[in-house]
Amino acid sequence: MNPLRPPRLSSTDIPADPWRYLLYVARAQTGLVALGFVGLSVSGTAWVLLPWAIAKVIDEVISAGSAEPLLRWTLVLLAVAFASSWVFIAGYRALFMAESHARVRTVRNLTDHLNRAGTGVRGAISPGEMVNLSTEDAHKTGSFIFQLGFGWMGVVMLGVGTGMLWNIAPALGAVILGGVLFIGFVVGPVLGRLQHHQIAYRSSVATLTGQASDVVGGLRVLRGVGGEDQFSRRYRAASRDLREAGYGVARADSWVQGLRTSLPLALMAAITWVAARLALTGTITVGELSASFGMTALVAQHSGAMIGMAQAVIAAQVAARRLTAFFGTRSDIADHGTGRGAHGTLRDPESALAIEPGRLTVVVSAEGKPAEAAMERLARYRESGAEWGGTRLDALALDEVRERILLLRDDYLFAQTLGETLRVDPERALAAIETACAGDVHSSLGSDLDGEVHNGGRNLSGGQRQRLRLARALAADAEVLLAVEPTSAVDAHTENLIASRVRAARQGRTTAVLTASPLWLARADTVVWMWDGKVRAAGTHAELSRHDEYRALTSRQESR
Template sequence: MTTTDAKRPRPGAAILRTALRRNAGAVVRGTVLMGLYQAGETAFPIALGLIVEHTMRDRSLGSLGLSIGALAVIITTVSLSWRFGMRVLQKANTTEAHRWRVRVAACGLQPVARDVGLKSGEVLTIATEDADQTSDIVEVVPLLISSLVAVAVASVALGLADIRLGLLVIVGTVAILSVLSVMSRRIGSSTREQQARVARAGAKVADLITGLRPLHGFGGNHSAFLSYRKVSSLAKHQAFVVARVNGIYAGTAQALNAVLAAAVTLTAGWLAYAGLITIGELVMAVGLAQFIMEPLKMFSEMPRYVMMARASADRMALVLDAPPLTTPGRERPAPGGDLEIDGVRHGSLDGLTFRVRAGEFVAVAAYRPRAAAELASVLGAHVPPRAYGGEVRIGGRAIADLSVEALREHLLVNPYDGEIFAGSLRTNIDPSGTSSTVAEAVEASLLTDVVALHREGLDHGVRDRGANLSGGQRQRLSLARALAADSDVLVLHDPTTAVDAVTEQLIARNIAKLRKGRTTVVITSSPALLDAADRVLVLDDGVITAEDTHRHLLASDEDYCRAVAR
């Protein structure tokens, strides 16, 4: 196998096989029960034909009672086998869908991101709709086999009456499936395109919801609405295409099944008229011709569901088999907390070099927001080491050589737009429930007023994305979470942009006090934070152009004074 082959995502067929193999017991039990159901359904018209045949020969109450008993057994078998068969299959289907949803979610939550190339809204659609449709294969296969059982039993029964009737059913079934298999391929391609467009529409909604407040701020609501409307219209148009294809498929299947049933009925009538089959066999043939339409309909619909499951499985493979953005090492940094950036080239960063000694509080004043964001991304390992030049070292070790656990344990980069989760203040500050500095972090971030406002205190409920908190409260909550982690090296990116100047001044002093003796880097243009730092590094044109305390830079550097003075 070549390297290219090894990296190529496995096809959806492998995912479908995994689902079937994992539920082999349920599939076998379901197939047996549903096969018994279809056999019982098929046996009903056969029994009627035999009853008519024997009644005409032996007109006795005993024969009538025996016939009624036989029909009761058949009806009971049909009822119970359907009930328990569908229970087994639907339970397995639901359980398998849950497993795939968890797998897709786990891929998104892994410490090392995958090179998926999909937006979060698209991944959400894959984790829900596509996971459900993929798991349908667990139910489809037994129904397909049981329908085949019904057709086989009917063919044998009709063949025993007259070989021409049996051959007619067999040849007709093969012809119907040949036509429908060609049509099902079109359904598969149309369904894949529809799922992709729906996923893109979902991603657009997620993006708009995330940026709802900024949109309100500069009046971009209407443009955003038109943007979403365009994407949604494409999804709607493709849904119409899929519905049209499905309608043509279902109509064609129904028509072909009806033609086959009519052919069997007319052929049986002609054979009975010619005296080649008995009246009882004619009744059986007519009954089977009517009955066979149902399993044929189910049998002809199954390829469509198989193609839909395959399309969804192919989309899941995009997430499950995507390679990681980077391959982490296995080393651990030396204790101390040194942070070194050595010749980093990424985006606007042009050979950026500086060092933060263990226990030092350093502020980076980036004149351009883009450079600040790129520096935070590189330090946070959101950019794979192979995607930028130079090297970032922690405790003398390059981050490319560190294990994910060691990197996360020693370095925490808190973004300016840190996510707030549904739960409580406490679970947002200390998600793992293991921090011993929650109270100190709350006090340092001045989140104490939010805690004091509510009777529940830290157990006050927080809605998804912090919808019941103001912008400043969300930012302070995110800062409290970063401080409570108490990591060796903490990098904060614009942690106080949404708070007032007085609060910002207090927070800056609190951060310096709480993090004393711990390595801290703040990427900011806030005078309060810059003044609280041991020294300030000026980042301009992708490199460090000046280095001193905030007050000395204010007195000696006019560009710095214009950039940070408020």
């Protein structure tokens, strides 16, 4: 099995609707979410019961005219406070773990879909937007689970508190329930405006980060053609749009935060006023007056948590819109084929390039891009009429092609250990390192497969990165290996060793190398000479050297 083959997962498993995606994220953490909700529900109920217990202490002490009941009720209060604290910690921990797992799941979904869609995301999603999706948006879709738990805790406390206040005096229950509904009625429209501004802000962030990643990738080109001023004007305009969108979010959010703080205080004042008048008329006791204030304070405080939950859900829905838009992108390579087991010559009709099975073929071309495009067609990274033993590649199952044909280019090195980069057992990993002359990579990482390769291979030289990529491809041991300039960054002595070792290691397996290096040409079973994207001649290196143009092309490489 090819360890470098992307995971074959169905994108249909991921909902296309933002709300359904949030449910999908939460459902994957059902156990932790349920534990968190139960823990916070029990803890919230216990907190609401504390003012009731204190009211009982006050009334019994006043009724008895002594402090004798204090000891019994003090023990009850301590037990409730201690137990509720531990239950709260357990619920908090469960929700935090659910949030963390949800964030990791979203990042994995992004990675898997990127593997599936491949170049299909090119032009649809910018590199800067990919960073935002995997960081800010993944965080928001995970944190909404955490905030949902505390919002639910506020709902439970509201229900318990309303019931207990109604039991003390129906007027108190009606006031607190009506007050919370009034808060929702006032804050709701503001939350709608906040959602509108957050959507605009998120769109502006995507635009700006996309422009920033473009300039980082093409700064030299911009300087060469004098495009810096034009880009600067575009970037300043996008920055102004982002700033205005940010102001819109801040204005709406400031209203939400202000109402979140002031309206619960107004509710507390209303309850205290009603309870005090009831106490003056003797309808409720002094202890019940104290309980009314304490319960209202707790419920009012956590009604702010319910508003916070609504904010988090809105932010998560905006993030989920961007994520589901990304998951909606599809590969530009159709996967309708069902055939398997093709064998024989790989043939690209467009260029007439043919790769014979079990042989080392070296492709020589003065123009690199057309020849590389031919290799991509043979590996089915471009739609074409390419064939394998007379069977069209697009008639084969795509996972079959990916499993058996490996295209090696200037592929990315991720931040992981050397062993994780090679993805095979230690014996095969060390053999691949030896074949690719990457022993210095191994030694520079402490002669340990657990040595860390930094993101992009930044702790390695250009030649080391290239040889590590080659070692990774060799470790995969694919049936067909198509390599594009695998040794362009190494010296002649090392290249000679690599060409010799790769030929020996791949003996009897199909290997094609795009290069004009005489060190590879001398070991090739077949040399294919391409001109202007078409095969001009094929044969041995000695036979093709009779052509002046071919000899001039390869001699330039020889004098490198």
